[in-house]
Amino acid sequence: MPETTPAPDRLRELLDAVLDEENATLEAMAGDAFASPFHFSRQLSRGAGEPPVSMRRRVLLERAAWQLRRGASVTDAAFAAGYDSVEGFSRAFARAYGQSPSTVTAHDPASHWLPAPNGIHFHPPMSLWVEGGGKPSGGEVTALLVEHDLDDTRDLLEAAKGLSGEEYRRPRLAGHRALPFDGAEESLAQVLGHLVLAKEVWLASIDGSGAPEPGSGDAADLIDRHAAVAPRWLAMVRDVERRGAWGDRLVDALCEPPETFVLGSVLAHVLTYAPHRRQVARWLLADLGSAPPWPEGDPITWLQRRTGGPA
Structure with missing residues (x-):
């Protein structure tokens, strides 16, 4: 039988595994969701339209942008986002947001959300916000x-x-x-x-x-x-x-x-x-x-x- 899109509750479990602070690798995410890395990645990609590692990296960058606007240091935001170095974090942040993390202020008018294929975004303190589709409600x-x-x-x-x-x-x-x-x-x-x-x-x-x-x-x-x-x-x-x-x-x-x-x-x-x-x-x-x-x-x-x- 062809693999079907995960049911909403199962998709929620997969997303929770992606965002768990302890799950820094695909293997850890999959283990938390009681799945093999292959099936975990396949299910999440089909259900949310984005590979789990990419989603985690994007959502954590969104959280870092939110933290920086509230006064967190670049170093703290970098390590909280799972980066091994401030330099690596700064490069990834600049590619994503078009500005260095050291220039982020509380008065930045743009959203901390990055473009996403599924409308799933970081929502403080550490949860997700899922944008609705279709006609304006x-x-x-x-x-x-x-x-x-x-x-x-x-x-x-x-x-x-x-x-x-x-x-x-x-x-x-x-x-x-x-x-x-x-x-x-x-x-x-x-x-x-x-x-x-x-x-x-x-x-x-x-x-x-x-x-x-x-x-x-x-x-x-x-x-x-x-x-x-x-x-x-x-x-x-x-x-x-x-x-x-x-x-x-x-x-x-x-x-x-x-x-x-x-x-x-x-x-x-x-x-x-x-x-x-x-x-x-x-x-x-x-x-x-x-x-x-x-x-x-x-x-x-x-x-x-x-x-x-x-x-």
Whole structure:
């Protein structure tokens, strides 16, 4: 009989064997999956469209890129990825990403994912993310809105960095506030501050990390805070989507008294008020006479720039 594609559960077992930290060789992967190296490689290649050694090397490089963006040293990332030398790791990383690992920063806009024939990618802390195929679904549209919001916020913060302190903090929208309980948003500083703070506060409620520390509110401070919260926010959205948990309820202990929120409504809340604040910030920047180095905020042209093709 011809060999058939592995069933989903078996494919999951094969993928687990590929990613196990102890399985640095094909023989070790195959042994963990109770198969010969030949049959293990054949099954994985047929089921995922990629040889196991190649997949492991790619996924570990993706993990290394993710680690480097979070402050890991090149040496630590190299040995965690299974390389015997920093030089070998640096060559492989440069071939894959087109840049030296020593140049990677937290502000790199590109994804840590590499091109893959199967949509299987590293997902922190050490698991896999499998991209969906076919026509765009509601989840994919939501992901696009979330990623566009994060990128557009970063661009607006960078544009505000060039303003003087007086321009940045001067009240220009008397009495304006997006939400009654959020306080005044009369200046560009206040609008951008709430844009960043909203995600910090909601994440603190969702992951129990405690109320965020108030920063100075300067544009440079907000850029650093946004760089820290953006990947956490995106990882949260992806995790909830993966688990199909948008109907789960969150008891927000940071409220007084504590309140209960549906996770889906939390994301909808952020995706309602973040675009409003971004547009207000864009108007304020234009009113201050700032030349528009930032994108106009359209998800269509944002996606075109990001993919290099039609959106």
